[in-house]
Amino acid sequence: xxxxxxxxxxxxxxxxxxxxxxxxxxxxxxxxxxxxxxxxxxxxxxxxxxxxxxxxxxxxxxxxxxxxxxxxxxxxxxxxxxxxxxxxxxxxxxxxxxxxxxxxxxxxxxxxxxxxxxxxxxxxxxxxxxxxxxxxxxxxxxxxxxxxxxxxxxxxxxxxxxxxxxxxxxxxxxxxxxxxxxxxxxxxxxxxxxxxxxxxxxxxxxxxxxxxxxxxxxxxxxxxxxxxxxxxxxxxxxxxxxxxxxxxxxxxxxxxxxxxxxxxxxxxxxxxxxxxxxxxxxxxxxxxxxxxxxxxxxxxxxxxxxxxxxxxxxxxxxxxxxxxxxxxxxxxxxxxxxxxxxxxxxxxxxxx
Amino acid sequence: xxxxxxxxxxxxxxxxxxxxxxxxxxxxxxxxxxxxxxxxxxxxxxxxxxxxxxxxxxxxxxxxxxxxxxxxxxxxxxxxxxxxxxxxxxxxxxxxxxxxxxxxxxxxxxxxxxxxxxxxxxxxxxxxxxxxxxxxxxxxxxxxxxxxxxxxxxxxxxxxxxxxxxxxxxxxxxxxxxxxxxxxxxxxxxxxxxxxxxxxxxxxxxxxxxxxxxxxxxxxxxxxxxxxx
Numbered sequence: 274x275x276x277x278x279x280x281x282x283x284x285x286x287x288x289x290x291x292x293x294x295x296x297x298x299x300x301x302x303x304x305x306x307x308x309x310x311x312x313x314x315x316x317x318x319x320x321x322x323x324x325x326x327x328x329x330x331x332x333x334x335x336x337x338x339x340x341x342x343x344x345x346x347x348x349x350x351x352x353x354x355x356x357x358x359x360x361x362x363x364x365x366x367x368x369x370x371x372x373x374x375x376x377x378x379x380x381x382x383x384x385x386x387x388x389x390x391x392x393x394x395x396x397x398x399x400x401x402x403x404x405x406x407x408x409x410x411x412x413x414x415x416x417x418x419x420x421x422x423x424x425x426x427x428x429x430x431x432x433x434x435x436x437x438x439x440x441x442x443x444x445x446x447x448x449x450x451x452x453x454x455x456x457x458x459x460x461x462x463x464x465x466x467x468x469x470x471x472x473x474x475x476x477x478x479x480x481x482x483x484x485x486x487x488x489x490x491x492x493x494x495x496x497x498x499x500x501x502x503x504x505x506x507x508x509x510x511x512x513x514x515x516x517x518x519x520x521x522x523x524x525x526x527x528x529x530x531x532x533x534x535x536x537x538x539x540x541x542x543x544x545x546x547x548x549x550x551x552x553x554x555x556x557x558x559x560x561x562x563x564x565x566x567x568x569x570x571x572x573x574x575x576x577x578x579x580x581x582x583x584x585x586x587x588x589x590x591x592x593x594x595x596x597x598x599x600x601x602x603x604x605x606x607x608x609x610x611x612x613x614x615x616x617x618x619x620x621x622x623x624x625x
Numbered sequence: 626x627x628x629x630x631x632x633x634x635x636x637x638x639x640x641x642x643x644x645x646x647x648x649x650x651x652x653x654x655x656x657x658x659x660x661x662x663x664x665x666x667x668x669x670x671x672x673x674x675x676x677x678x679x680x681x682x683x684x685x686x687x688x689x690x691x692x693x694x695x696x697x698x699x700x701x702x703x704x705x706x707x708x709x710x711x712x713x714x715x716x717x718x719x720x721x722x723x724x725x726x727x728x729x730x731x732x733x734x735x736x737x738x739x740x741x742x743x744x745x746x747x748x749x750x751x752x753x754x755x756x757x758x759x760x761x762x763x764x765x766x767x768x769x770x771x772x773x774x775x776x777x778x779x780x781x782x783x784x785x786x787x788x789x790x791x792x793x794x795x796x797x798x799x800x801x802x803x804x805x806x807x808x809x810x811x812x813x814x815x816x817x818x819x820x821x822x823x824x825x826x827x828x829x830x831x832x833x834x835x836x837x838x839x840x841x842x843x844x845x846x847x848x849x850x851x852x853x854x
Binding site: 318319320345346347349350351352353355357359361362363372373376377378418419422 | 744746747749750751752753754755756757758760764765768769
């Protein structure tokens with residue numbers, strides 16, 4: 274995907290001036306509310322007319338004030354998944370799903386609706402009225418409806434914000450499966466760093482109506498960890514392994530992690546682990562209450578405002594620990610050093 | 626004893642004919658006006674709204690007289706229509722026009738309230754899914770404002786059945802041609818010994834209006850279209 278944007282839009286009391294080029298097919302727009310994310314989305318989709326500038330998607334001009342081009346939304350092939358699903362209330366799930374597909378202009382993709390419905394696990398909901406769906410189900414239908422219209426780009430406007438707690442993250446695997454399977458570029462708009470890290474590779478950071486920074490999501494996560502004060506959060510993808518009574522062991526690549534049992538049905542998923550809950554030892558601590566002790570190699574270190582981030586290699590997996598500068602000095606931590614990372618089973622929490 | 630004369634039956638038929646024609650004639654225009662009032666941000670909207678609602682507050686006789694001036698031989702509309710051989714004064718067409726103008730604000734008001742309760746995001750969603758403006762109108766906006774439209778049509782139909790002031794001025798009170806139920810009742814009450822006949826037509830009028838309400842209520846329920854999301 275190649276998205277070139279240079280736009281200006283003034284509202285009373287708020288101005289937006291954005292200029293960027295995106296090539297990655299998993300991009301994010303990150304920023305607090307009021308930073309101009311929604312304005313940008315509406316201009317890309319053709320729902321708000323910019324004052325000046327251009328939008329080019331894969332070489333096709335969607336808007337150009339100089340050349341007097343302004344394609345209407347239905348001709349842009351830019352799909353939108355809104356924060357609230359906005360499913361058509363007078364149609365059932367099936368009709369909602371097929372709404373865009375029926376209106377697809379020639380030259381559309383070749384997405385098989387049956388396959389998509391299976392990936393989104395919507396088979397059992399097809400004849401249901403949309404008013405009788407849960408929030409997560411509504412979002413899945415909205416996503417399916419947008420994908421079946423075969424857009425060249427999908428804008429996702431805070432699609433998880435309306436969902437609460439666990440539900441929020443339960444939809445993430447569906448999203449990832451769909452975008453892996455159907456390879457449609459996305460622009461994921463959110464103010465949540467967790468969501469950003471799970472859904473995107475590159476990010477535009479918006480601030481007061483302009484693009485403040487353009488960087489990789491991982492860089493953003495590290496930078497945000499210093500400024501927000503919460504510390505860097507490791508996101509681990511784990512596969513279930515064995516049940517040990519009170520604990521569950523999960524496979525993380527080649528290593529095994531012990532996690533406190535919290536779910537009735539243990540299954541794989543995504544877990545969070547704060548970089549500040551990881552202790553580093555120079556030698557293996559023979560007896561300790563912590564359940565996880567992993568031999569790692571230091572790959573790299575970087576300094577944050579008042580801590581040092583240590584990037585560890587655990588047999589191929591990446592892990593980041595944050596420690597105070599004195600410890601770095603005393604333990605002689607530098608690239609290539611061997612250390613043991615220790616964390617409690619209760620420090621690893623399930624996201625979904 | 627309840628009995629209807631031939632003229633009474635003609636008056637009932639004419640009333641139904643006038644009310645149906647006026648409602649159907651006003652529907653496309655009324656829907657368009659409601660759409661503009663509900664969704665557009667154009668300048669002079671308040672003026673347009675006032676103009677549309679004027680018949681609601683003006684005495685019907687005033688409307689009838691203004692229509693008579695416009696559609697008369699020397700009126701600007703009358704002159705245009707006269708050139709293609711159409712005369713509306715003292716004809717059934719005149720009765721239909723009078724009813725359409727008087728009932729129009731009721732129709733627009735109902736549809737507009739229904740439209741304003743539609744979340745506009747449904748329309749933007751359909752546009753981003755590849756539906757053009759007309760497509761969106763027919764597949765989203767109209768189905769979602771169906772109930773309100775039906776309610777507006779019912780209201781207008783009932784109002785047209787009862788139209789008197791504007792009709793008598795524009796279309797006159799000619800039995801068998803432009804005499805609708807209210808006009809017939811008026812004639813009976815001004816004729817000695819016509820009280821019983823007037824009362825009969827009153828009963829018919831009540832029955833008709835009530836039937837309209839029942840039908841609209843039933844249709845409303847049968848459609849089962851819920852706007853709740």
